[in-house]
Amino acid sequence: MKRAAETAAPPAAPLRPADEVMRLERLGSFHQTRISFMRSLLRRMAREAWRISRARFDLDDDGYGTAVYRVETPHGDFSLAAFSDALAPEERSDRVIAEKWDATFALTLGRPDTEAIERLRQNVPKQEAGRCSARELVLSRANKSVRLFETVVASLAEGRQPPRQALAEVGYLMRTTAVYGNGKFGLADRPVLHDGPVLNGPFQAEMLTVYLIRTFTFDLVDHVAARRSPAGAVRLAPELKRMLGIGNATGLGMAPFLVGHPKLLDRWITARETAIARVRAVETAEPARRARFLALLDRARRHVAAWRTDDARLAARIERLGPELATFAEWVEDGPWGSPRPWGAIACRAREQLSIEAQEMVNSLILEPYPDLVDGLENQMGSDERMATDPRMTLADLKRLIEDRYGWALTTDFDRPAAQHLFWYVSEEKLEPRLGERFHEPGADKEMRTGVARDVRRLYDRLTGASGEMVAEFLMREPEWRHIVRRVQSLADCDYGEIRDNLLAEDCLAIDMLRCKLSFFGASKFDPKSDRWVRITLYQGAPTVDELGRADADDWIFAAPEA
Amino acid sequence: MRVSLNEIEKVCEKAACGVGVPAGADSDIGFGAAWLEARGLPGVTVAARDLANFEYAGLTWRNSGAERYGDAQGSSLLPHAGGLIDLAAADALGARGELKTVTLANARSPLFLLPAAVQRLEDGCTFRLTWDSPKVAAMADGDTGVTIHGDALLSDAATTLRIEAVVGDVDSKGPPSPPLLCDHEALESRLAASLREGVAVDQASWDRLQELAARTLVPASGESRRRGAGAEIDDNE
Structure with missing residues (x-):
């Protein structure tokens, strides 16, 4: 295992073989980990004390207009331009060929002036039909959750918080239907960020955009409620905001990415597998780390209990997952801790006795108590993706x-x-x-x-x-x-570069590729709507802007209702 | 129209694929066009011109001692650029320190060999490309970067191309070079500007490439619509 040797500063168990890891069924069972891109972005924002503020918020009583959010980092500023527009119900259909959305967004370098905002106003709402410039990094759009948005605004306008149950069930106020980067539609090319000091990791600009969109949705419901009832409205409570993320519907467009970027895939999986191997090699588990794991296992069980999907395949997995984790939790309470390498024993027991879905959930969980062993790997998840022949090989x-x-x-x-x-x-x-x-x-x-x-x-x-x-x-x-x-x-040196399944086979499930990629983003609440597209939530449970500096800001894996 | 380098790469790759350039060579063309345009060189114009009239033709070869001689029979080198540089690199890498040459008669559009050569610099090879007596001499060197002498980059005439490759430095006693067109510093400066501002491309060439790229698309069928194919039908939940 060449890569294990390269990253072997802390001791590590052998990495799992690619024949085990790189199968579609297992890749399609991955969950968020500490090194998922949303997690690493928020840690960096907290570590470097990024400041996020509203530079402009010109919305009318119905919440339509222009807003600009400013992000100040030690390495330069970014801005999110948000354009909120009226959208008739009949215009809110079929996400890809739609021509209008409730809100459209562009993440830009620096601080766009009035002229630049006007240029964006003319182009960003058109999305694919407009043009961006090399000053813009990401282009996105989102529609309101009709289920939840009005419920929340009406409650706040009436001076009360919206029902927790409704927030938990839906999980977001808006759902993005596309997040474009990397030079599409005239946007800045990848090297603009890749060669710089900030947002240089995979999908960091896209993840920042989604985080800022989430912030905008909170401000939007507060604003509309206040305009509707200036005297009586209340603001959405911080603990309720934390329950909300950004929805996303992801279709087949994302699946071939993993095939088309095999060196990047190799880096992602290698980092994840190295993290697991390092924790498995830990000789003894200190009480605090053990307690942390047990608390998270408990939270994960509540997360699973609240995880809903109409997809028969995943529903069957979730149904099995609950009892599996319950039995596993009983064993873990006193099973492995007296043995050497207890985390290795936990991973081994999971592999022998649990479903793949549960195994990968346990693998995500054992990483959580070990930021010192795991988090540095987030810096090894990029690749130059250079592909070259070896012309002299016979x-x-x-x-x-x-x-x-x-x-x-x-x-x-x-x-x-x-x-x-x-x-x-x-x-x-x-x-x-x-x-x-x-x-x-x-x-x-x-x-x-x-x-x-x-x-x-x-x-x-x-x-x-x-x-x-x-x-x-x-x-x-x-x-x-x-x-x-x-x-x-x-790919001769890339153990994890290839998905080791036939992607043309009649029984190939593209949904597994979607989930693999989305897990590296840090998505949760996977809810397949067919074997070809999945609905997810991003940043559910994550800290809000005001909470980024809190000690528990990074503690949001498997967000779940309180017991 | 201003476009990104990624747009140039993807549109040119798809255009090449759309006209039947072999898999792998099409991505070489995409990379090459973006590399050239990023540095103010006519990648899009040459790609649009040659791909619009593309008809695949293999090269014929005869070897003589340390040299390889080929004949392109008047065809564009766009689909062969990566392969030719690989061949020259393979010969050079197998003869450490000895200069190896590939000569190709009746070749059009050798410009795309330059980005292909740059991609192989990591192997320790140095390349000198000369064509048309030479009206153009381009050097790709891992130490000093890329320099181009002569300005006949857009010529569509069939010419004789000479690729010299060596692990180490190419002997400075090459054929006399035409005047310097741009050195490495100038090319890097143009690259920085392209990343900062995007690239202004010739609209007619760009439109032509997009037409060719569209040949890779598959029209919707009744079956694909029935399957939904991933699109969300009702977003009003």
Whole structure:
């Protein structure tokens, strides 16, 4: 395990093998951890005492208008421009092809002047149809939760707090339907942040944007309630704000990202697995750390009890999860603590006796008492993503490399129709990745390069009888192999770069890829609405702006109602 | 129109894919176009021109001692740029310190070999690319960066390209160079400006590339609409 050696400052148990970790079912069971991107961002904001203030808040009685939030960091300022507009119910449909939203947002560098805000006002509400500039980092939009927004405003206007149950059930006042970054629609390119001192980790700008949108939603309900009832309105209570995050509906567009960014995926998973391995190697658990774990296990059980979904597959998992955690909690109370390496014993017991869903929840939990071992790994989750051929490698060595690293891909018989049942494509209508059924729908001739297992298998077959010819010569003669050869060679040292399943198989569940990526964001309350899209909540339980400096600001994993 | 470097890379990659450039070579073209445009060089214009008339043609080869000779038969080198640099690098890496050359006759648009060469600098190779007698000489060196002599970057004429590659420094006794067009410092300065302000691209070329990129898209079918394909139908909850 090369990576374990690189990051082995603290002792670490062996990392789990990729054949165990990189299966879709397990990736689709991941939860938030200490090094999820929302967690690391909020810790940094607290550590560096970032200041967030309202630079402008020009909203009318109904909450429509312009607001600007300023973020002051030790390394420079950022601003979120928010545009709130009236939206008729019939306009609030189908998230991707919609042309209007309740609110639209742009995260910008520095402090935009009046002229810049006006330019954004002309473009940001149009989203994909508008243009941004290299001064803007992120473009986003959100719609109100019709279920909850008016309930909250009406309660506050009447001078009382909204019902806790309603807040807990919905979990957000607004739901984002897209968060764009990295140069899309004219936005700043990734190196603008990547090479700088702040927001330089994966998705940090996007996570900051969502956090500021959450702040805006709190200010919005307070504002509308106060205008509706100037004398009698109350502000939303801080403890209730903390119960609310930002909703998000994520579809297939996110899934191919993990296939298209294998070196980044490797870094993410390596950091997570290294964190688990370090904690598993701890010789004894101090009482305070043990108590912390037991308290969080209790909270996690309440989180699971409040976790609702209509998705049959996940509902069955959750139904099993509750009793599993109850039994596990009984054992943990006095089971492993007298043994050496108690966290290793806990992880081992989980692996032997619990479902994969429960195993990964336990893995998230054992990291929580160990910020000293875990949090530094958040700085190792970026990658230059450079992919390059090794032009002097012989074809015989390339074939051996495939046998060594892609054995999992060589076991599938791709002559079976079920093994190639699906194909991924980009939809002309929505300009987003979609899944088609190869033998029933047109478009397979334009499929995306997500069939890694199949393509590796084909390359392997082509290399039958391979000789000492150099890869560079082979690719000049047969350039159609360039993509897959480069991938295989570039990932030779990346244990966790590939999802070790056939993503074209009839039984492939894209939803598992969505959950994996969203867990690294720090999402919770996964609620699949089909096998192709999932609703989640971001920042539920997280501290508000005023609470970032509190000692317990980082204590929000598996947010749950009080016992 | 001002666009981001990411937009250039993705649109050019998809345009290349849309016209049938082999997988992997299309992403080389995307990278190359963005690398060039970021430094004020005509990546988008050349990509739009060559991809609009793209017809894949392989290269023919004969070897002679330490040199490789090929013939592009008048075709654009855009889809071969990464492969040619890999070939030169492979030869150089196998002959530590010895200069290796690849010569290609009847080649068009060699400009995209420059970003491909830059990508291989990490291997310790140095490259000198010369074409058209030379009207252009471009140097990619891990120590001193990139310099370009001559201004015939947009020429569409078939030319003879010479790639020299060595682990270490290329012998300074190369063919006489035309006047300096830009040095590494100037190119880096342009890159910083591009990241700060975006890149102004030729609108006609950009529109053409987007048309070609659209060939990679799949129209909606009854089945895809029925499956919902991930889109949320009712957002009024």
